[in-house]
Structures are given as structure tokens and as C-alpha cells.
Amino acid sequence: MSTAGKSNEKCVTIENMNENIIRLEYAVRGPIVIRAGEIEKELEQGVKKPFTEVLKANIGDCHAMGQKPITFFRQVLALVSLPSLFDDPSFPEDAKDRARGVLKGCKGGSVGSYTDSVGIEIIRKHVAEFIERRDGIPSDYANIILSAGASDGIKNVLKIMNQPIDNKRPGVMVPIPQYPLYSATLAEFNMHQISYYLNESKGWGMDLSELQRAVDEAKEVSAPRAIVVINPGNPTGQVLSRKNIEEIIQFAYKERLFILADEVYQDNIYAPGSKFYSFKKVLTEMGPPYSEMELASFMSCSKGYMGECGLRGAYFEIINICPQVKAQLLKAISAMLCPTALGQTVVECIVNPPREGEPSYPLYKEEREQVLSELKKRAKMVADTFNSIPGFSCNEVQGAMYAFPQMQLPPKAVEAAKKEGKAPDTFYALQLLENTGICIVPGSGFGQQPGTHHFRTTILPQTDKLKAMLDTFKTFHKKFLKEYS
Amino acid sequence: MSTAGKSNEKCVTIENMNENIIRLEYAVRGPIVIRAGEIEKELEQGVKKPFTEVLKANIGDCHAMGQKPITFFRQVLALVSLPSLFDDPSFPEDAKDRARGVLKGCKGGSVGSYTDSVGIEIIRKHVAEFIERRDGIPSDYANIILSAGASDGIKNVLKIMNQPIDNKRPGVMVPIPQYPLYSATLAEFNMHQISYYLNESKGWGMDLSELQRAVDEAKEVSAPRAIVVINPGNPTGQVLSRKNIEEIIQFAYKERLFILADEVYQDNIYAPGSKFYSFKKVLTEMGPPYSEMELASFMSCSKGYMGECGLRGAYFEIINICPQVKAQLLKAISAMLCPTALGQTVVECIVNPPREGEPSYPLYKEEREQVLSELKKRAKMVADTFNSIPGFSCNEVQGAMYAFPQMQLPPKAVEAAKKEGKAPDTFYALQLLENTGICIVPGSGFGQQPGTHHFRTTILPQTDKLKAMLDTFKTFHKKFLKEYS
Numbered sequence: 001m002s003t004a005g006k007s008n009e010k011c012v013t014i015e016n017m018n019e020n021i022i023r024l025e026y027a028v029r030g031p032i033v034i035r036a037g038e039i040e041k042e043l044e045q046g047v048k049k050p051f052t053e054v055l056k057a058n059i060g061d062c063h064a065m066g067q068k069p070i071t072f073f074r075q076v077l078a079l080v081s082l083p084s085l086f087d088d089p090s091f092p093e094d095a096k097d098r099a100r101g102v103l104k105g106c107k108g109g110s111v112g113s114y115t116d117s118v119g120i121e122i123i124r125k126h127v128a129e130f131i132e133r134r135d136g137i138p139s140d141y142a143n144i145i146l147s148a149g150a151s152d153g154i155k156n157v158l159k160i161m162n163q164p165i166d167n168k169r170p171g172v173m174v175p176i177p178q179y180p181l182y183s184a185t186l187a188e189f190n191m192h193q194i195s196y197y198l199n200e201s202k203g204w205g206m207d208l209s210e211l212q213r214a215v216d217e218a219k220e221v222s223a224p225r226a227i228v229v230i231n232p233g234n235p236t237g238q239v240l241s242r243k244n245i246e247e248i249i250q251f252a253y254k255e256r257l258f259i260l261a262d263e264v265y266q267d268n269i270y271a272p273g274s275k276f277y278s279f280k281k282v283l284t285e286m287g288p289p290y291s292e293m294e295l296a297s298f299m300s301c302s303k304g305y306m307g308e309c310g311l312r313g314a315y316f317e318i319i320n321i322c323p324q325v326k327a328q329l330l331k332a333i334s335a336m337l338c339p340t341a342l343g344q345t346v347v348e349c350i351v352n353p354p355r356e357g358e359p360s361y362p363l364y365k366e367e368r369e370q371v372l373s374e375l376k377k378r379a380k381m382v383a384d385t386f387n388s389i390p391g392f393s394c395n396e397v398q399g400a401m402y403a404f405p406q407m408q409l410p411p412k413a414v415e416a417a418k419k420e421g422k423a424p425d426t427f428y429a430l431q432l433l434e435n436t437g438i439c440i441v442p443g444s445g446f447g448q449q450p451g452t453h454h455f456r457t458t459i460l461p462q463t464d465k466l467k468a469m470l471d472t473f474k475t476f477h478k479k480f481l482k483e484y485s
Numbered sequence: 486m487s488t489a490g491k492s493n494e495k496c497v498t499i500e501n502m503n504e505n506i507i508r509l510e511y512a513v514r515g516p517i518v519i520r521a522g523e524i525e526k527e528l529e530q531g532v533k534k535p536f537t538e539v540l541k542a543n544i545g546d547c548h549a550m551g552q553k554p555i556t557f558f559r560q561v562l563a564l565v566s567l568p569s570l571f572d573d574p575s576f577p578e579d580a581k582d583r584a585r586g587v588l589k590g591c592k593g594g595s596v597g598s599y600t601d602s603v604g605i606e607i608i609r610k611h612v613a614e615f616i617e618r619r620d621g622i623p624s625d626y627a628n629i630i631l632s633a634g635a636s637d638g639i640k641n642v643l644k645i646m647n648q649p650i651d652n653k654r655p656g657v658m659v660p661i662p663q664y665p666l667y668s669a670t671l672a673e674f675n676m677h678q679i680s681y682y683l684n685e686s687k688g689w690g691m692d693l694s695e696l697q698r699a700v701d702e703a704k705e706v707s708a709p710r711a712i713v714v715i716n717p718g719n720p721t722g723q724v725l726s727r728k729n730i731e732e733i734i735q736f737a738y739k740e741r742l743f744i745l746a747d748e749v750y751q752d753n754i755y756a757p758g759s760k761f762y763s764f765k766k767v768l769t770e771m772g773p774p775y776s777e778m779e780l781a782s783f784m785s786c787s788k789g790y791m792g793e794c795g796l797r798g799a800y801f802e803i804i805n806i807c808p809q810v811k812a813q814l815l816k817a818i819s820a821m822l823c824p825t826a827l828g829q830t831v832v833e834c835i836v837n838p839p840r841e842g843e844p845s846y847p848l849y850k851e852e853r854e855q856v857l858s859e860l861k862k863r864a865k866m867v868a869d870t871f872n873s874i875p876g877f878s879c880n881e882v883q884g885a886m887y888a889f890p891q892m893q894l895p896p897k898a899v900e901a902a903k904k905e906g907k908a909p910d911t912f913y914a915l916q917l918l919e920n921t922g923i924c925i926v927p928g929s930g931f932g933q934q935p936g937t938h939h940f941r942t943t944i945l946p947q948t949d950k951l952k953a954m955l956d957t958f959k960t961f962h963k964k965f966l967k968e969y970s
Contacts, residue, residue: 011646011710011743011779014809018647021813026820056592061599064592077827078567082559088573107541107549112793114546148633148797151821159673161496162503184820188644225496258496294496308597310826312633312797324499328506335511335669336636340825341795342562 024187027180027445036439051437057457058439060401062307065460070367072360073349080111094358102345111341117334119146123348127315130351135281146315148339150264150300151181153316157296161225162189171222177446179234192222203395204238211251226258232265232399235446235456239274239398245282261297267304270376271398294320301346305371313343378459385470406454413484425453436472509672512665512930521924536922542942543924545886547792550945555852557845558834565596579843587830596826602819604631608833612800615836620766631800633824635749635785636666638801642781646710647674656707662931664719677707688880689723696736711743717750717884720931720941724759724883730767746782752789755861756883779805786831790856798828863944870955891939898969910938921957
């Protein structure tokens with residue numbers, strides 16, 4: 001075998017590999033983030049830069065940005081991992097109680113056993129009770145499925161409807177801007193992405209006319225099957241009003257669409273007057289026929305006040321699913337054995353947290369409120385700062401963990417980007433990274449109205465760092481404008 | 486909306502859902518196991534049965550069967566979960582050392598942060614060192630990818646080559662009997678399963694002529710891309726000889742096949758004279774052109790002596806992959822964010838266990854050896870017992886965690902099964918379950934030569950329970966024969 005023709009002799013080459021994978025993009029971990037990783041390594045090796053550290057504002061990774069875990073959660077995790085700690089009197093009784101409940105639900109009393117593919121039964125029951133308390137509407141634990149992160153659950157639900165109808169590819173309505181898991185999954189599954197634009201001038205709300213336009217155009221080339229709604233919005237930070245949710249449900253009913261409600265930021269509500277309504281609650285309270293619509297709602301341990309991204313815990317609730325389809329969904333999930341038992345343990349902590357009167361309650365409450373009130377402060381700070389920079393405009397960050405400001409880029413910058421074969425927002429983000437160490441994700445990674453330029457930044461850096469970051473950003477932008485004006 | 490036509494009005498129905506999912510089967514958690522779960526509930530509710538508990542010999546779920554976790558592993562897990570335990574002097578220094586290493590590799594020093602999509606760098610480095618010690622051959626950590634269980638890694642690798650060639654579906658060679666993750670994944674991906682039969686009369690070895698037959702026949706309808714080898718074998722328990730591995734590699738080279746080596750049972754070797762050789766070691770030592778072949782080798786935390794199934798830790802090594810293809814693989818993985826940080830922590834414990842001279846070493850060694858020597862005893866006990874039952878024959882369980890005995894079923898039983906529309910081995914397994922509480926998986930779930938009847942049982946019940954189970958099995962079989970003779 002000669003070295004020359006070697007790559008041609010591989011079994012799997014870029015020419016004969018899965019085209020869907022080649023088409024798939026995931027900007028949150030895309031080229032800019034990869035470059036940020038390289039820069040971090042260069043800094044470690046002593047390479048001189050105009051900054052001393054990379055600030056990763058690209059990803060909703062709370063603990064990476066210095067957020068502390070909720071003590072109670074970690075106590076329960078330690079107890080289920082090493083049950084000899086039950087003898088340690090320094091662990092509070094309520095943590096032991098939760099850990100005991102989890103272990104009782106594990107075969108052989110060990111988190112090292114496979115759980116049911118849909119998750120540990122007692123945790124599923126507690127999830128159902130949690131949803132009932134939240135919505136004031138019954139929830140059946142048989143409809144609760146635990147998953148290894150919300151992404152896992154979302155992919156499993158989308159997979160089920162991946163079937164051409166009348167020779168047309170199945171289509172899924174996705175907001176633009178969107179969280180790129182959706183575009184990546186649709187690319188991987190070779191499903192048709194039906195993009196509907198959120199209305200930036202109305203605080204990223206949803207216009208019915210735009211939903212209608214999107215689905216009508218899509219019908220020529222695809223069979224619309226489902227609509228994805230992210231509420232609170234990622235990357236856009238809006239919190240949908242109850243009225244807007246009702247309109248979307250009516251639209252989905254009319255168009256016979258399965259609703260995927262990505263509600264992983266349901267605890268992250270900051271703006272005065274904003275309130276989280278679950279799609280399940282609204283749809284149920286609307287009564288028939290809406291209350292009989294198929295819905296999957298997703299929740300995660302990675303966001304909220306806990307931010308346990310690395311532990312891969314999540315659940316989703318499915319309602320009104322055809323029983324035969326549900327059986328197929330459960331079968332498909334079973335081949336992957338089970339989501340991690342320790343991720344499931346975190347779900348248990350979220351849905352069955354310390355109650356008033358229990359020993360861990362005061363600390364739990366304090367830690368939770370501290371995280372949420374800091375995020376609230378930062379949500380305002382980020383939007384206010386960007387709005388104070390000439391050429392930037394940023395909607396109120398009502399919820400979630402991100403701001404998605406729009407920026408006016410000078411024509412010369414757009415030209416310079418073109419010369420380098422880059423989208424203007426990518427060009428800007430790379431310059432920002434190389435000059436300041438600030439890592440953001442260009443708007444093109446989420447989708448945006450053609451001709452507009454945005455980026456997503458998280459609101460997660462600790463308040464002092466965030467202030468410093470915003471100052472640096474401002475200074476950079478002034479220099480950038482000067483250079484390209 | 487009338488109740489009558491309701492199911493027709495669903496968006497997703499059994500008629501319009503993903504056909505690949507409908508075709509997918511996963512017997513290890515199939516109908517018999519579902520029935521076993523129902524029986525367990527009936528027992529809980531006080532329903533009288535000829536037995537008091539269900540014995541789940543259907544799945545390689547070590548802790549569920551009473552195996553104890555390795556203390557060191559769980560200490561490290563507790564420490565990374567709740568770092569305040571570093572102040573607890575009862576934790577050994579080497580456990581603290583490993584936990585410190587993991588946390589240093591986590592952003593913000595928390596397992597609650599997302600890790601790199603391919604896993605925490607320091608753990609990947611330790612995996613590479615572990616493989617080097619095992620094989621005596623260099624390993625590059627850039628080729629190591631951590632995953633949420635081996636299943637996750639296997640699916641990611643198979644996905645990459647899911648592309649028709651000259652309008653033919655991609656084909657993957659899979660042993661029969663096989664672990665049903667493979668058939669399930671190929672069904673889900675709509676890839677062509679190329680079944681090659683293991684030779685039961687030669688201890689489940691691989692015959693080259695059979696490999697050739699299988700691939701030649703498959704070429705008419707598919708484009709063969711890869712071959713899966715499970716060594717030690719699941720469900721068949723064989724350990725491949727070095728010579729057999731060399732032959733397979735030569736065959737794969739000739740046919741230009743990517744090799745997937747499922748080596749998750751590499752620590753589970755029991756038979757005198759049996760030895761584990763990794764495909765990487767053999768292929769590398771064979772020199773060019775074989776040493777340049779594409780290979781993915783899978784290892785898991787769920788098996789071996791640790792049996793941490795519920796924690797979803799695993800890794801795989803890829804070698805000689807086309808760099809562009811590798812970049813695409815990494816991109817596809819990144820959209821799922823990361824495998825669980827606590828599962829990764831278990832990988833760290835496996836590849837960087839207590840060393841001689843460290844405080845945890847004696848206990849670790851004792852626990853590890855105890856598990857493996859018990860399994861060795863049971864492997865022999867199970868094969869010997871089945872060989873002592875008239876009409877049963879069972880190959881030596883050289884490795885892994887299962888026996889796959891063949892049984893002669895009386896024609897009347899085959900007829901009775903037919904009447905119920907069941908495969909004869911499924912009929913037998915259901916009768917066994919209903920009468921004794923013993924849950925096994927019928928051979929048809931793994932594939933078998935037409936006209937033969939097998940089942941898979943694990944060797945995992947604790948020795949006393951296993952003895953009792955085998956006695957019950959024997960008694961049941963006698964009665965079964967009497968009933969159907």
C-alpha cells in the first residue's frame with residue numbers, strides 16, 4: 001500500500017460517508033469555539049495575547065462560569081454513590097431520605113444497575129407530582145420519560161415521525177433564531193426544516209401570519225408534522241405570553257402538528273410581568289379539541305437554578321400520543337438501555353426538593369434564590385449595556401440565559417468578511433475572540449433574517465466578570481468601527 | 486372531535502410513523518422481559534405464584550444481581566460529586582488524588598459543567614496510557630472518545646458510514662448470534678444487516694468460508710462497509726484465538742471493511758488457555774497493510790469486574806480513520822454536548838486504578854479478584870449444569886457473562902408454540918418464566934441457525950442463587966418434556 005493514494009484506500013471517506021452528517025452544523029460548539037480552545041492552549045503554553053484568559057460566553061454552561069452547585073443535590077449524589085455515607089451524621093436527614101428513595105428504586109439497591117429504559121419509577125412518579133403542582137393539572141407518570149439530557153429526548157421524539165408522506169419528506173417547524181440542536185437533528189435525520197421567523201421588533205414574539213407563511217411554503221416540498229417552540233427562548237430570551245401560546249396551539253391544531261415544547265428554561269424568568277405557562281397547562285385549559293392534541297414537553301437539569309449540565313439529567317412528558325406509537329417510542333428507547341442513574345438522581349432532587357420544615361430547606365432556598373436573583377440582575381445588565389453601544393440593539397432578556405443583540409456592521413467590515421469567505425457576524429466574532437478572548441456565537445449559527453447580524457452571548461459570567469467583559473466588548477467595538485469605517 | 490375516529494386524527498399514527506422504528510427489535514428488553522416486569526408487580530400485589538421472586542437472568546446487569554461496587558470507584562464518585570468530602574480523613578489519599586484530577590479537568594472545577602464532547606482530556610490521556618499498557622502499542626489520546634455507554638459510541642460510528650453506494654444500501658456484517666443492539670441500530674438506520682453464523686460446533690469460532698459466503702451473498706443487495714466482531718462473545722461466551730483474529734483481519738482487508746471490535750468483556754476471561762487479544766494489537770503487529778486498517782474498538786464501565794451499568798461510562802478508540810471523516814464524526818458528536826461527567830469519572834477509575842503501594846490497592850485488588858473468580862466459577866457451573874440436562878448442549882463459557890445453550894425441543898412443543906403463533910424458544914422461555922420466575926432471552930432474539938433453539942442466560946446471579954436457579958431449571962425442563970412428549 002503506497003502512502004500516496006492512502007486516503008483513497010480508506011473504507012470510509014469524505015466522499016462516501018453519510019451526507020447528512022456532513023450537512024449537520026452545531027454552532028454552539030462550532031469553529032469559533034474550536035478556535036477558542038486552541039487559544040486557551042496557546043495561553044497555557046505562554047503565548048502572549050492581549051488578554052489572559054478566554055471567556056466562554058458561547059454556551060449555557062453555568063458551573064463552568066463559576067456558579068456553585070446546590071448543596072442538597074450534591075449531598076444526595078454522594079449518598080447514592082457511596083451508601084456508607086448514610087452513617088455520616090453530617091449529612092442532613094432529608095438528603096438521606098431522598099437518597100434512600102432513589103436506591104430503593106434501583107435494582108439491587110445500586111445506582112450501578114440498569115434502570116428501566118424510561119427511568120426509575122419512583123422518580124417518574126415524583127416528576128408527575130411536580131408537574132401537577134406546577135400546572136394544577138393531572139399528570140400520569142406513565143407519560144414521563146427520563147433521558148440523558150433534553151437533547152436525547154428531543155431526538156427520540158423527532159425520530160418517531162421521520163417518515164415520508166406521499167413521497168414528501170417530513171417537515172418540522174423550527175423558530176429562527178433557534179437552538180441549533182434542532183437544525184442539527186433535522187439534518188442528521190434528513191427531515192425538512194421549516195423555518196419560521198420570530199419577530200425581533202415585537203420582542204421575539206411569534207406572528208401567526210409568519211407561521212402560516214412558513215408552513216404554506218413548506219407544503220410544496222414537505223409534509224409538515226410538528227412544530228418546535230422554545231419557551232423561554234433560546235437564543236432570544238423571550239417569555240411567551242399566554243395569549244401567544246394559545247394562538248400557536250390553535251395554529252398547530254389547524255395544521256395538525258405535533259407540538260414539541262422545549263421548556264428547559266422554565267425556572268429562568270426575570271422580567272417583571274413575565275410568567276411561565278407550560279404548553280400542557282394552556283392546551284389543557286383550552287379544552288377540547290385542543291386538550292386532545294399530541295404534545296411533548298422537555299425539561300432538563302442543565303439549566304434553571306441548578307445548571308448541572310455535566311450530569312445529563314432530563315425528563316419529558318408526552319400526552320395524547322397514540323398508544324401504539326408510544327409503545328414503539330418506548331421500544332426504540334429500550335435499545336439504548338437507560339439514561340444515567342446519577343442524572344436521574346438529579347431529576348429527583350429537582351422535582352422533590354427540600355420542603356419547608358426540612359433541615360436542608362433554608363440553605364436550598366437561599367442558594368436557589370441567590371442564583372436566580374443574580375441571573376436576573378445580569379439579564380438586565382447585558383441588555384442595557386448592549387443598548388448603550390451605538391449600532392447595537394438588544395431586546396429585553398425576559399428569561400433563559402442569553403441575549404441575542406443585533407448589530408449594524410459597517411459596509412467595509414462586511415466586505416472584509418466577504419474577502420475572507422466568512423459571514424460578517426462570524427468575521428466579527430473571530431476578531432472579538434482574537435483581540436479580547438471573549439467567545440460568543442455568531443447569529444448565523446442560530447439563523448437570522450437575511451442581511452441582519454446578531455450574536456448570542458450568555459448572561460452566565462459572574463457579575464464582576466460580566467461587567468468587565470461588557471466593558472472590553474464596548475472598547476473592542478469602538479476600535480472595530482474605527483478600523484472599518 | 487368524536488371519540489370514535491380519534492386515533493385516526495392523531496398527527497403521528499402507527500401507519501405514518503417511522504417504519505424503521507417499527508422494524509427495530511431489542512430482545513434483551515423485549516416482550517418476555519416486559520412480562521417479567523408485570524409478574525413482579527403481580528407478586529408485589531400478593532398474587533400467588535409457584536415462586537416468590539423473578540430472577541432476571543436476561544440482562545448483564547451485575548449490581549442488580551447482588552454484585553457489590555468497587556469501593557474505590559464509589560469513593561471517587563462521592564468526592565467529585567461533593568468536594569467538601571475532601572476534608573473527610575476517612576477517604577483514602579489515592580481516591581482524593583483521582584477525584585482531584587477529574588475536577589481539575591472539569592471547567593469551573595465542577596462535574597456539573599459540560600465536558601468536551603469527546604470527554605475530559607486528562608481521562609482520555611489516561612485511557613490511552615491504559616491501552617498502551619494493555620497492548621504494548623502506542624495509543625494517541627486524540628483517538629480516544631468517551632461515550633454514554635458503548636451503545637452510544639457504536640451508534641455514532643455506524644452512523645458515519647450510513648450512505649448508499651451505487652444505489653445499494655450500506656451493509657454491516659454482524660455475527661449470529663449477536664448482541665441485538667446491532668440489529669436494532671441497523672434497522673433504525675435502515676442499513677443492511679449481513680449475518681454471518683458463528684460455528685457452534687467449533688466453540689462459536691468464526692469460519693472464513695462462512696464470512697465469505699455472507700459477504701458474497703450480501704453484495705447483490707448491499708454495499709458491505711464494515712464488520713462487527715464481539716470478543717469475548719455476547720451471547721456466545723467464546724474468546725477468539727489470535728489466529729482467528731488474524732484471519733478476520735485478513736478477510737476484512739480483502740473486502741475493504743471497517744472493523745468494529747466490541748471488546749467490552751475484555752476483563753471477563755475465565756477458561757484456562759483463553760486470552761484476550763485486542764484487534765488493535767493483532768492488526769498492528771501484523772504490520773502493513775493490515776496495520777493501516779480502520780478500526781474502532783469499544784470498552785465500557787458496565788461489564789468487567791466493575792459492572793457499573795447504570796452510570797453510562799464508556800470509551801472507544803478509533804485508528805487509521807480518514808482525518809476528514811474523523812472531523813465529521815467529532816462534529817456529529819458535539820451536537821449531543823457531552824457524555825455524563827460522572828460516567829467519565831468511572832472510566833478514569835478503570836484506566837487509572839489504585840496502584841501497588843497506594844492505600845486503596847489491597848481492597849481494590851481483593852474486590853476485583855473476588856468478582857472475577859466468582860464469575861469464573863459460575864461460568865463453569867452454568868455450562869456443566871446445562872450439559873448435564875438431557876437434550877441440552879452448551880459450549881464452554883470462555884469469557885463474557887453469558888451462556889447460550891442449545892436445546893432439543895420435542896415436536897409437540899414446537900407444534901404447541903406454532904399454534905400460539907410463537908417461536909418455539911419464545912414459547913419455552915415464557916413457560917419457564919410463568920412457572921419458575923426465571924427470565925431468560927430466547928435465542929431468536931440474538932439469531933440462530935434455522936431450526937435450532939437456544940436461549941441466553943447470564944452467569945450473574947450470586948453463586949447460591951445460581952445453583953438454586955439451575956436446579957429449578959432442570960426440574961422445569963423435565964416437567965416440560967413430560968408434558969410435550
